[in-house]
Amino acid sequence: MKRCPYCAEAIQDDAVACPHCGTSLAASGNAPLPPLPPQPIYQQNAPIQPGLAGNSYPIAQQQTSGKATGSLIAGIAAYVILPFFSAIIAIVLGHLGLSEIKKSGGRLKGDGLAIAGLVLGYLQVALLPLILIIAAIAIPNLIRARIAANEASAVGSLRVITTSEIAYGTACPKIGYAYSLAEMGPSGSACPEGRNQLDSVLATGQKRGYRFTPHASSFTGQAPETGFGWNADPLSESMGTRRFFVDQTGVIRFSTAGQADENSQELR
Numbered sequence: 001m002k003r004c005p006y007c008a009e010a011i012q013d014d015a016v017a018c019p020h021c022g023t024s025l026a027a028s029g030n031a032p033l034p035p036l037p038p039q040p041i042y043q044q045n046a047p048i049q050p051g052l053a054g055n056s057y058p059i060a061q062q063q064t065s066g067k068a069t070g071s072l073i074a075g076i077a078a079y080v081i082l083p084f085f086s087a088i089i090a091i092v093l094g095h096l097g098l099s100e101i102k103k104s105g106g107r108l109k110g111d112g113l114a115i116a117g118l119v120l121g122y123l124q125v126a127l128l129p130l131i132l133i134i135a136a137i138a139i140p141n142l143i144r145a146r147i148a149a150n151e152a153s154a155v156g157s158l159r160v161i162t163t164s165e166i167a168y169g170t171a172c173p174k175i176g177y178a179y180s181l182a183e184m185g186p187s188g189s190a191c192p193e194g195r196n197q198l199d200s201v202l203a204t205g206q207k208r209g210y211r212f213t214p215h216a217s218s219f220t221g222q223a224p225e226t227g228f229g230w231n232a233d234p235l236s237e238s239m240g241t242r243r244f245f246v247d248q249t250g251v252i253r254f255s256t257a258g259q260a261d262e263n264s265q266e267l268r
Helices: 068-081 085-103 111-171
Strands: 048-049 056-057 210-216 229-234 243-247 252-255
Touching: 068 085, 068 111, 085 111, 111 210, 111 229, 111 243, 111 252
Parallel strands: none
Antiparallel strands: 048 056, 210 229, 229 243, 243 252
């Protein structure tokens, strides 16, 4: 390739006239012209960011800090799975995550996750004293309410047993009063006519935290049986504080010191 001496455009070496300006090249004596400079080759470089001392480095993709993510997860778990302990973990991981992100020079992200975990953790720690105060007030009240409900159920069950004994003795005159709760239940066999005086739960001798047992000295041991006595005792102190007794008189008595009997205080 050569250049036109008149318009300086690139033309073929054997051209006799310039195709750009139309000037005949014969007059120029075909004097050789300097070759065209090489055309620059352009290529797309990777994005760069300023570095220290004028250096440039490719921009790396940011990653989320694992500690920041863990802080948020622990903060949520503190309210749905493991209170307080997860809150402490959320606080520790949150601070570690923020420190890690700050020192990474932009390589890590997730400071929002870490802050959210810190807020959830600190909020539960701050509310813990209030929660403990509420629990200290509510739990004893709940226990007392349960004890009162169990004791009321035991008294009601003794009244049902009294009615069932009278019905059984009337239906089975040759046997008299029953010495076993099971005999007055659905599976009684000694006197079929006396069955189903008690439901299947009470017939087992245990209901609503109380155990029901025959008071041996109240039965004569002769047929027909003319006397009966039943005790209702709590399975544990958390189930009830009073012990109850009833006999053929229908009077229910209670005791707080030991098993109740016919000499215990009358329930009013």
